[in-house]
Amino acid sequence: MSKERLVIDPTACRGHGLCAELLPELVRLDDWGYPIIDKGPVPPALIGRARRAVHICPTLALALRPTVGAEVPGSGREQLPSGP
Amino acid sequence: MSPIRTEALEARTAAAGMSGALRVLAGPAGPGPEPLEAHLHRLGDLPVLGSHLIEVTARARLRGRGGAGFPTSKKLAAVAAAASWGRSPVVIGNGSESEPLSSKDELLLRRRPHLVLDGLELAARAVASSEIYLVVSQSYPEALRAVRQALKERSRERLGDPVRLLSGRPGFVSGEETALISRIEGRGGRPRARPPLVVERGLGGHPTLVQNVETLAQLALLARFGPEWYAEAGTPDEPGTTLVTLAGAVARPGVFETAFGTPLKALLDAGGADTSSRALLVGGYFGGWLSTGALGGRGYSRSELAELDVSPGAGVLMVLSGSACGLRAGATAVRWLAQQSSRQCGPCTFGLPAIANALLQLSEPGRTDDDALERVRRWCSDVEGRGACHHPDGAVRLARSTLRVFSEELGRHRDGSCVAEAAPDPGMATARSAP
Numbered sequence: 001m002s003k004e005r006l007v008i009d010p011t012a013c014r015g016h017g018l019c020a021e022l023l024p025e026l027v028r029l030d031d032w033g034y035p036i037i038d039k040g041p042v043p044p045a046l047i048g049r050a051r052r053a054v055h056i057c058p059t060l061a062l063a064l065r066p067t068v069g070a071e072v073p074g075s076g077r078e079q080l081p082s083g084p
Numbered sequence: 085m086s087p088i089r090t091e092a093l094e095a096r097t098a099a100a101g102m103s104g105a106l107r108v109l110a111g112p113a114g115p116g117p118e119p120l121e122a123h124l125h126r127l128g129d130l131p132v133l134g135s136h137l138i139e140v141t142a143r144a145r146l147r148g149r150g151g152a153g154f155p156t157s158k159k160l161a162a163v164a165a166a167a168s169w170g171r172s173p174v175v176i177g178n179g180s181e182s183e184p185l186s187s188k189d190e191l192l193l194r195r196r197p198h199l200v201l202d203g204l205e206l207a208a209r210a211v212a213s214s215e216i217y218l219v220v221s222q223s224y225p226e227a228l229r230a231v232r233q234a235l236k237e238r239s240r241e242r243l244g245d246p247v248r249l250l251s252g253r254p255g256f257v258s259g260e261e262t263a264l265i266s267r268i269e270g271r272g273g274r275p276r277a278r279p280p281l282v283v284e285r286g287l288g289g290h291p292t293l294v295q296n297v298e299t300l301a302q303l304a305l306l307a308r309f310g311p312e313w314y315a316e317a318g319t320p321d322e323p324g325t326t327l328v329t330l331a332g333a334v335a336r337p338g339v340f341e342t343a344f345g346t347p348l349k350a351l352l353d354a355g356g357a358d359t360s361s362r363a364l365l366v367g368g369y370f371g372g373w374l375s376t377g378a379l380g381g382r383g384y385s386r387s388e389l390a391e392l393d394v395s396p397g398a399g400v401l402m403v404l405s406g407s408a409c410g411l412r413a414g415a416t417a418v419r420w421l422a423q424q425s426s427r428q429c430g431p432c433t434f435g436l437p438a439i440a441n442a443l444l445q446l447s448e449p450g451r452t453d454d455d456a457l458e459r460v461r462r463w464c465s466d467v468e469g470r471g472a473c474h475h476p477d478g479a480v481r482l483a484r485s486t487l488r489v490f491s492e493e494l495g496r497h498r499d500g501s502c503v504a505e506a507a508p509d510p511g512m513a514t515a516r517s518a519p
Contacts, residue, residue, distance in 0.1 A: 009277050009472070010428070010429035010432075011274075011277060011472045013429070013430060014430075015430050030430075030431060030466045030467075031438070031463070032430055032434035032435065034430035
């Protein structure tokens with residue numbers, strides 16, 4: 001069974017905070033109400049609630065993505081970083 | 085010395101007016117553009133390398149000059165590979181120069197537009213692209229004029245594929261590659277999250293190569309004279325030359341070309357840097373501070389600067405006046421970065437101003453307190469990595485660097501005193517519009 005992790009599109013997120021309510025084990029809110037999400041794979045026991053969080057996000061900012069090996073392609077700065 | 089170094093090459097490089105570290109800036113003095121005929125007469129025709137350019141850039145170990153310093157051959161190869169799946173690639177020359185302390189790209193575009201256009205052509209051929217754009221900052225009217233004229237000359241001579249020239253939007257984030265693409269697409273000009281990488285899906289969903297204009301200029305020479313020649317300047321690990329903009333408390337501000345590995349002290353002396361200066365901002369607002377006391381005999385190279393936790397970035401060296409307060413200068417810069425947020429992401433929109441305000445408080449003598457310090461540190465950790473682009477990361481880097489390099493100043497501020505006993509002058513003023 002492939003592992004998944006919770007990822008966010010920060011441009012879509014408006015800080016509603018429903019994800020943090022539903023999944024406090026993996027999501028905490030920063031001082032401005034925006035979610036800080038655990039980067040590791042979602043433990044099997046929490047997958048159900050994680051899927052729920054993805055569905056109820058009012059701005060569809062959350063997604064569950066499969067983790068592929070050590071690093072998801074394209075997410076790391078060791079790939080092709082962009083400067084200003 | 086490589087056997088490739090023949091008398092013919094000797095003669096050609098001499099005819100090109102190049103010697104030592106003088107390469108992209110070789111050629112006629114004078115503020116205006118070198119015309120096409122003179123350019124071709126001086127340097128020779130543009131060689132047709134096609135995808136062979138990728139190997140040439142790999143052997144030369146060319147890295148991008150836009151700030152990230154990414155190996156050019158890897159980027160070219162990635163776009164070429166993505167294009168091999170059947171989606172035609174796009175090439176974009178980035179002359180946005182949104183780092184406010186930098187003026188190297190302006191100089192290149194205004195005085196050597198054909199070097200940049202040669203590089204664009206070479207890159208396009210390397211990835212088999214016929215859709216080519218060049219973005220030049222809208223605050224560079226002379227450079228835009230020079231490029232327009234150069235494009236007309238090339239079109240008259242039927243040299244190269246057509247290039248679409250666009251003016252770049254203002255703002256620090258506008259030169260970021262996804263923001264650039266968004267602008268060309270006629271959308272908001274704001275960054276987006278990744279994945280996908282632009283080399284796979286960029287402009288209009290096509291594989292897109294974005295290269296800084298100085299990288300393109302280096303390509304134009306590298307293609308003509310080869311990787312062995314390229315490595316004659318610089319260090320074994322970091323061959324070649326690079327453009328540096330010297331700014332701040334210096335007698336001779338401006339752009340100059342230097343070989344990688346040149347001792348920093350020599351660079352500063354050549355520019356007439358304030359000898360009482362205790363700190364340098366390396367890489368501009370997207371960079372970090374260096375204490376002049378820690379310089380030693382270090383050379384200007386990625387590896388040596390990395391020892392001091394900084395990187396060349398877009399080639400800016402800003403000398404902080406000896407009478408200025410580094411905390412104040414850093415705080416002012418972070419505040420400016422906060423204002424430059426494209427305001428798409430919560431952590432950047434709210435976190436950067438919070439960090440900036442805390443730093444500004446810390447930069448006022450007598451208002452330093454450990455709570456403010458703790459808050460800055462916590463906010464930096466919280467904000468880092470949580471934007472769609474690396475803008476908040478750059479601000480966090482500068483904030484942390486400010487607190488680390490000027491930790492002595494923090495101590496003085498706690499006692500109510502400051503090195504800048506008079507009205508603080510951040511010493512960050514530049515010839516261009518200051519933040």
